[in-house]
Structure formats: structure tokens, C-alpha cells
Amino acid sequence: MEHGHRRLTLPGEGVRLAADRWAPPLRTRRGTVLLLHGGGQTRHSWRHTGRRLAAEGWTAITFDLRGHGDSDWAPDGDYTLDAHVADLRTAVAVLDETPVLVGASLGGMTSLLALAADPTLARGLVLVDVTPTTERAGTAEITDFMRSGTAGFATLDEAAAAVAAYNPHRTRLPRPEGLKKNLRRRDGRWYWHWDPRLLDSRQTDPRTLDENARRAREAARGLAVPTLLVRGRQSRVVSTAGAQELLSLVPSARLVDVDGAGHMVAGDDNDVFGEHLLDFLDGPVRLAG
Numbered sequence: 001m002e003h004g005h006r007r008l009t010l011p012g013e014g015v016r017l018a019a020d021r022w023a024p025p026l027r028t029r030r031g032t033v034l035l036l037h038g039g040g041q042t043r044h045s046w047r048h049t050g051r052r053l054a055a056e057g058w059t060a061i062t063f064d065l066r067g068h069g070d071s072d073w074a075p076d077g078d079y080t081l082d083a084h085v086a087d088l089r090t091a092v093a094v095l096d097e098t099p100v101l102v103g104a105s106l107g108g109m110t111s112l113l114a115l116a117a118d119p120t121l122a123r124g125l126v127l128v129d130v131t132p133t134t135e136r137a138g139t140a141e142i143t144d145f146m147r148s149g150t151a152g153f154a155t156l157d158e159a160a161a162a163v164a165a166y167n168p169h170r171t172r173l174p175r176p177e178g179l180k181k182n183l184r185r186r187d188g189r190w191y192w193h194w195d196p197r198l199l200d201s202r203q204t205d206p207r208t209l210d211e212n213a214r215r216a217r218e219a220a221r222g223l224a225v226p227t228l229l230v231r232g233r234q235s236r237v238v239s240t241a242g243a244q245e246l247l248s249l250v251p252s253a254r255l256v257d258v259d260g261a262g263h264m265v266a267g268d269d270n271d272v273f274g275e276h277l278l279d280f281l282d283g284p285v286r287l288a289g
Contacts, residue, residue, distance in 0.1 A: 004054050010063050011094060012087035018070035019043065019063035022054035030057040031123070033281070034092065034099040036107025037062070038130075038264075040146045040194055042069035044181045045104070049266055052274045058281065061099070063091065065107065067195035069182070077197040081212055084110040085117060092121055100285055102277065104128035104266065105142075105237070109216060116219035124226045124285040126277060129235050129263050131242040132216035132249070136209070138236035138263065141166070143204060150196055152189035159183060159190055167264055220249035226284035227253040230276055232261035232268060254280065 004024065010017040020043055023029075033053055035046040043062035050060035064071035066087055067079050074083065088110055092099060101122040103111035108130035115121050145166045153159040156176035163179070183190040202208070227250050231238050243255055256276045261268035 005050075010061075010091040012066055012071070013083065013090050015066045015072035015074060015087065017063045017066065017072075017087060017091060019061055020047070020050060022050040022060045024054045024057045024059065028057040029059060031281070031285075032059045032061065032095060032097050032099040034095070034101055034122075035060065035062045036088070036101070036103040036110055037065065037068070038105030038107055038128075039065075039142065039198065040068070040192065041104070042182050042193070044069070045264075045267060046102075048270045049102075049274055049277070052278075056278055061095070065110075067198050069193055073195040074197075077195070077200060077202075079195070079198050079200070079203050080208075081109060081113055081215075085114045088114045089118060089121065098123050100124040100126070100281065102126040102128065103130070105130045105263065109212065112216055112219045112223075115225065116215075116222055119222070119224055122225055123288065124228075124280070125223065126228045126230065126280060127246070128230050128273075129232050129238050129265050131229065131238050131246045132213050132220055133242045133245055134213070134237050135239050135242070136206075138238075139209070141236060142263070143199065146192070146194075147199060149192045150199075152186070152191045153183075154189060156180070156183070156190060167262060167268075217245075217249060220246060223250050223253075226280070226288050228276070228280045228284070229253060229255045230265055230273060231255065231257050232263055232265045233257045233259050234262045235265075237263045254284070 005022050008019045010019045037045045043064045046062040053060040067073050101111040108127040159179050160176045184193045229246055231243050258265050258269055258272050266273045
């Protein structure tokens with residue numbers, strides 16, 4: 001195990017959440033950043049960011065959302081935003097200090113609604129390619145991609161090809177061996193390691209999505225912490241109009257567009273994403289105390 005890194009378990013609301021923690025030397029500690037991944041991903045999507053944050057003096061904690069990766073699957077199949085919000089609030093309650101929240105896609109919506117429920121939950125918010133209003137065609141692409149893998153893959157190369165086809169913005173194909181963190185082998189096939197009930201109508205019904213957007217807009221209006229939106233310029237999920245709407249709801253928020261990146265901003269260009277994140281932590285978050 002690498003220096004400063006350890007695995008841990010965080011409590012959720014009735015589930016256990018698998019987590020990783022990267023810690024800097026005590027003399028350099030500047031605060032804690034809690035990172036939440038998007039739907040269908042795992043905590044491992046933040047590993048490079050976690051290492052970089054620790055190198056710059058920040059404790060970085062990432063965890064698998066319920067039903068994802070090594071975290072528990074919900075016994076009742078509840079993967080609504082409210083369930084994720086409850087998990088996040090329970091997890092933050094056991095931390096040593098108030099964190100900065102960094103959330104991609106589903107993780108960002110969860111963070112935004114959690115701050116509406118408890119404005120003291122975090123000292124800053126970074127939304128990674130997610131806004132209250134998203135492009136329905138783009139979110140449908142994500143759902144379709146997730147559904148396409150429910151039958152599993154014969155080989156790791158087949159899974160890697162599916163990822164490459166979904167995300168053509170990546171300049172290099174994912175290494176098949178690296179996908180083992182997100183896949184599990186059963187009966188001779190490889191399956192994404194998330195609960196298929198994530199795609200139930202309770203989560204994907206258009207009326208639910210509309211209500212989630214309404215709630216997110218209300219949450220954004222009430223934000224009182226430093227806020228940064230990092231958008232992939234080639235994103236099919238967050239449009240220019242969606243980003244501008246967030247800025248109108250949160251006039252103090254900052255917007256950064258990352259050239260050459262799509263919805264998976266941190267994975268498409270982790271170096272540039274890390275620079276913008278650190279600038280935000282060293283600037284608005286530090287100045288806000």
C-alpha cells in the first residue's frame with residue numbers, strides 16, 4: 001500500500017461504505033476533501049486526484065456510493081437521491097472536520113441536496129459536470145451505457161472497448177487490466193460492480209428527474225459556501241445554458257470549462273482538473289476560512 005494511503009469503512013444510512021483515505025504529513029495538513037463519484041463509477045475514479053491532494057497538504061477521502069464498488073447494496077433497492085444524501089450526511093458526521101465536497105454527476109447532485117438539508121455540512125462545494133438542469137439526451141446516454149453492460153462481457157478487452165466507444169474524448173484507451181477495479185467475474189463473464197437496481201424506474205422515471213432538477217435549483221439558490229463548477233467543454237450532459245443557469249442561481253460561483261473533456265472531466269484530463277481544484281481550495285475556500 002502506498003505511503004499515506006489506507007482503506008477504511010464509513011457508515012451510511014443502514015449501509016457500509018467502502019472508502020480510501022490519502023493523508024499528508026501532519027505538519028502540512030490543510031483540511032479534508034471528500035470526493036463522490038458519478039453513477040456507475042467507483043471511488044477509484046478519484047485515486048489520482050486523491051494522491052495529488054495529499055501531496056499538496058489535503059486529506060482526501062473517497063468512497064463508493066451505496067450499490068457501487070465495494071460498498072453495500074441497499075437491502076430495499078433504494079438508490080434515490082434522498083438515500084444518497086442520507087449516506088453522505090451520516091459519513092460526514094464521523095469525520096474529524098468539516099470537509100470540502102467534490103461531487104461528479106450523481107455525486108454532485110447528492111452533495112448539492114445534502115447542503116440544502118444542512119448548510120453546515122461542508123466548507124466548499126465543487127460540482128464536476130453537473131448542474132440542476134442537465135441535457136436529457138446526455139443523461140440518457142449514460143443510462144443506456146449502463147444498461148448495455150448488464151449482460152456482462154466475455155473479456156476485459158470487450159469491456160474496455162465499450163468504455164472507449166462511450167467516451168471518445170479520451171486520448172488513450174483504458175487499460176483492460178485497470179478495469180478489474182470496476183468489474184467482477186461471475187460464471188465466466190465480467191460484470192460492472194454495481195447493483196442493477198440502480199436503473200429501476202424509481203431512479204430513472206422522467207417525473208423523478210424533473211423533480212430532482214427542481215429540488216436542485218432550490219438547493220442552489222440557498223448555497224452559502226464557496227462553489228466551483230468544472231464543466232467538460234465537450235460535455236453532452238451540461239450545456240452552456242445549464243452552466244449559466246447555475247451561475248445565475250449562485251452568483252458567487254466560479255465556472256471553469258476544460259477543453260477536450262467530456263462528462264468524465266477528472267478522467268479525461270486529471271492534470272487540468274487537479275490544477276483548478278487546488279486553485280479553488282487555495283483561493284475561495286481558504287479565504288472563507
